[in-house]
Structures are given as structure tokens and as C-alpha cells.
Amino acid sequence: NAGVTQTPKFRVLKTGQSMTLLCAQDMNHEYMYWYRQDPGMGLRLIHYSVGEGTTAKGEVPDGYNVSRLKKQNFLLGLESAAPSQTSVYFCASRDTAYTEAFFGQGTRLTVV
Amino acid sequence: KNEVEQSPQNLTAQEGEFITINCSYSVGISALHWLQQHPGGGIVSLFMLSSGKKKHGRLIATINIQEKHSSLHITASHPRDSAVYICAGGGKTIQGAQKLVFGQGTRLTINP
Numbered sequence: 001n002a003g004v005t006q007t008p009k010f011r012v013l014k015t016g017q018s019m020t021l022l023c024a025q026d027m028n029h030e031y032m033y034w035y036r037q038d039p040g041m042g043l044r045l046i047h048y049s050v051g052e053g054t055t056a057k058g059e060v061p062d063g064y065n066v067s068r069l070k071k072q073n074f075l076l077g078l079e080s081a082a083p084s085q086t087s088v089y090f091c092a093s094r095d096t097a098y099t100e101a102f103f104g105q106g107t108r109l110t111v112v
Numbered sequence: 113k114n115e116v117e118q119s120p121q122n123l124t125a126q127e128g129e130f131i132t133i134n135c136s137y138s139v140g141i142s143a144l145h146w147l148q149q150h151p152g153g154g155i156v157s158l159f160m161l162s163s164g165k166k167k168h169g170r171l172i173a174t175i176n177i178q179e180k181h182s183s184l185h186i187t188a189s190h191p192r193d194s195a196v197y198i199c200a201g202g203g204k205t206i207q208g209a210q211k212l213v214f215g216q217g218t219r220l221t222i223n224p
Contacts, residue, residue: 041216042214042215043198058211098142098143098202099160103155106153
């Protein structure tokens with residue numbers, strides 16, 4: 001009954017450090033998405049994937065990379081963190097392009 | 113101007129009141145999603161609708177495609193309904209994935 005699980009839930013990074021956020025879903029969904037949520041702004045799409053082995057850029061991809069080596073996992077990487085990447089990150093998955101979206105609990109990232 | 117606009121941005125009401133949150137969109141969409149986010153929590157999908165009305169417990173969502181408008185109603189509101197409510201329009205399909213366009217959210221506070 002897990003749905004979409006994100007790890008870690010909280011992280012503080014120093015500028016220039018790298019990290020990987022993991023999104024795991026157990027619903028066999030094809031479509032997975034990474035969003036960031038900032039105060040006063042709606043969720044913005046960073047990268048997405050339409051299936052295992054595929055990735056594509058969203059609205060705000062700069063500074064991030066992604067990989068979808070396994071269908072159930074979608075990884076978001078920050079190679080050299082910047083303070084502008086301080087945000088809450090949400091992963092979501094959908095069975096098809098037009099069905100309900102399931103979201104994770106979010107990862108609160110602070111870059112100092 | 114955002115493609116998806118919600119009103120009001122903030123709403124405070126007393127327990128038991130009937131609540132209405134509005135969502136207007138300027139883009140062509142195939143479906144409208146209503147999401148709920150509790151403070152510090154994840155995002156939960158409440159409804160996805162493309163026409164008419166849907167009901168789940170005390171929550172009702174309606175959509176008027178011609179007027180590009182949707183409403184979320186809460187009957188007999190309760191303090192546990194306090195959350196941010198987000199509407200999102202399912203718009204264009206790009207590279208096989210439908211892009212969701214999010215409103216900025218409505219922060220609802222229900223006082224006992």
C-alpha cells in the first residue's frame with residue numbers, strides 16, 4: 001500500500017555538493033515526474049519519464065539530471081547544488097498520460 | 113497571467129460552513145485535477161474530472177468546460193479540512209506525457 005515513496009524527506013546541502021533524490025512507485029506506472037514547489041508559485045515540472053529508460057526535460061530542468069533505469073524508480077540528481085535549488089521536491093506517477101496522478105510525500109531540500 | 117488561476121488565495125471559515133474554492137483556466141484541457149496538501153505533508157489527489165460533477169464524502173467537484181471553470185465544494189467543513197487545495201489542468205501532450213499546469217493553491221483554514 002506504499003504508492004509513491006520519496007527518500008530522503010529532508011536534506012541540507014552545502015553549495016557545490018551533490019545528491020540524489022529517489023522516487024519509488026509500486027503501482028507499475030509508466031509515467032513519472034519530478035516537480036519543485038516554491039512559495040507563491042505553482043508546482044513546476046523539472047523532468048519526466050514516459051517509461052523505463054526514457055527521460056525528458058520539463059519547464060525548469062537546468063541544474064538537474066534524471067535517470068529511469070528501472071520502471072519503478074525515478075532518480076533526480078543535483079550535481080552541484082546552488083541556493084536557488086532550495087525547494088520542496090515532489091515526485092508523481094501516472095498509469096497513463098491521462099489518468100490520476102499519485103504524489104510522494106515530498107523532499108524538503110535546503111542549500112546553504 | 114497564470115494559465116490556471118485559483119480564488120481565493122486564502123480562506124478562513126468556521127467549522128460547519130460550506131466552502132467553495134474556484135479554479136479558472138485559460139488553456140485547453142482534457143481534465144481538471146483537484147489536489148490536497150496538508151501542512152508539511154504530501155500531495156493527495158482528490159478528483160480528476162473532465163465534465164459534470166464528482167462527489168466523495170463531503171467533497172464535491174464540478175467543472176464547466178465551456179466556461180473554463182471548476183469549483184471544489186466542502187460541505188460541513190471541519191478543522192481537519194484545513195489544507196492547501198490545488199487545481200491543475202491536464203493540457204498538451206508533449207513527447208507522450210500530458211503536461212499538468214498547476215494553480216498557486218488556496219490555503220484553507222477551518223476554525224473550531
